[in-house]
Amino acid sequence: MNIKEEIQSYLHELIELRRDFHSHPELGFREFRTSERISRFLEGIGLEVKTGFAGTGVTGLLRGKTGERTLLLRSDMDALPVTEDTGLPFSSENHGVMHACGHDGHMAMLLMTAKILSEHKDEIKGNIKFAFQPNEEDAGAEKMILDGAMQDPEVDAAMGLHLWSPLPTGSVGINAGPLMAASHYFYLTIRGKGGHAGIPHKAVDPISTASKIIESVQHLQTRELDCLEEPTVIMFCNIHGGTSPIIVPEQVELQGSIRFLHDRGDMVEKRFEEIISHVCHMTGTEYELKIVIGNRLLSNDPEMTDLVMDEARRILGPENICTNMRMMVGEDFAEFARKVKSAFYFLGTGNARKGTTYSHHHPKFNIDEDSLPLGVEFHIATALSYLRNF
Ligand SMILES: [Zn+2]
Ligand SMILES: [Zn+2]
Structure with missing residues (x-):
């Protein structure tokens, strides 16, 4: 033909x-x-x-x-x-x-x-x-x-x-x-204790906790994984918390995706949660984490x-x-x-x-x-x- x-x-x-x-x-x-x-x-x-x-x-x-x-x-x-x-x-x-x-x-x-x-x-x-x-x-x-x-x-x-x-x-x-890449979606809620922004020591602040988590998990991609052999991206794409400049909110909700081009995704997600857990322990907050598989x-x-x-x-x-x-x-x-x-x-x-x-x-x-x-x-x-x- x-x-x-x-x-x-x-x-x-x-x-x-x-x-x-x-x-x-x-x-x-x-x-x-x-x-x-x-x-x-x-x-x-x-x-x-x-x-x-x-x-x-x-x-x-x-x-x-x-x-x-x-x-x-x-x-x-x-x-x-x-x-x-x-x-x-x-x-x-x-x-x-x-x-x-x-x-x-x-x-x-x-x-x-x-x-x-x-x-x-x-x-x-x-x-x-x-x-x-x-x-x-x-x-x-x-x-x-x-x-x-x-x-x-x-x-x-x-x-x-x-x-x-x-x-x-x-x-x-x-x-x-x-x-x-495999792309997995995460849904994370950080729970603290609401209060007055002028009396923050009586509240438990989920916003400063969220910011520490966003920074801390980025450690994984270069310090725990080989960035050339195990490319991984952790992106926070949606963050919501609070209603006013004078109120510490009760909780913050974060969403994002973890993407990876290797087969150690389980390890990445295990460490991702460990880091969240440690930061929350440090700040006295609690968390709830759900991870959903988008694409393998x-x-x-x-x-x-x-x-x-x-x-x-x-x-x-x-x-x-x-x-x-x-x-x-x-x-x-x-x-x-x-x-x-x-x-x-x-x-x-x-x-x-x-x-x-x-x-x-x-x-x-x-x-x-x-x-x-x-x-x-x-x-x-x-x-x-x-x-x-x-
Ligand atoms: Zn398309
Ligand atoms: Zn297409």
Whole structure:
């Protein structure tokens, strides 16, 4: 098969699909129209379609002629609560909701990949499961997997890609091992004793305690962890306490996130709580701490990474591969990657001339549509390579 030529013959449909998703964005777990559109498309090309994973999730199974292995290719489906300001003729028709992360492009690329590969069913050794996942922005993958998206048939490996505006169009980013951070959210309440600001020795001040905690926990990232090998970020993003300049409040509430690119997260959280406990002991306050898992660590399998790298060298040339993409942003593809050998990679879509270098989630965010056919090519090439070689 001549992949490039086949993709070119579907270029118009690919771009139309992306623009249709772009004008009709839907928030996480509410991707009803999107889900309908995807399942109709997959049925139309003759795949075995299943719906209802985490509500709106869809899978389409392509059974090859021979072979036992099943590869899962994943696209997310959700948009964001952002008011679009791109001025594009196909801007969001759903006010206050926008595809500001590129997931519209992800769906279009994966659907066209399914269409092209379905026309070559008889040459494919193994199965490909096309998975469309709801609510990536708030970790919908776990629910989709609990609903059986990786079963029947059992999935052996998974791959996914993200369009990425910080990388120029025509480049790709990937590395083996930790790629995207685990992000855990904490909710901390410090309780003291309220009183008069002019008689503070009769009160127990939760505000000065909170400030000591905010400072003290930063010790961890450099004095207890190797900042190069065990990158960790502790951010306080919300703090609330008090009502007036003359009253010591009863309590202070703090929220934030702990992010890490290594597998010693348990130790970080244990020490985080120990430091809080010690500071509270010192100031005579009490605390309550709740930590919730947002995203788990996304780590790429070395063999699957090599496979993507080989195709990237062939398609784009070695000079267009960025080999350190580690970042403190979370990505729930991690849930697939925990179960099977996986690779996740970034496809450049930044082009200053076309105004596509805004950061993800920005109201002016847009993708360079020239990256869409490349994404289809990557999906097809990496899937066929996996099924041929593993
Ligand atoms: Zn996003
Ligand atoms: Zn995204």
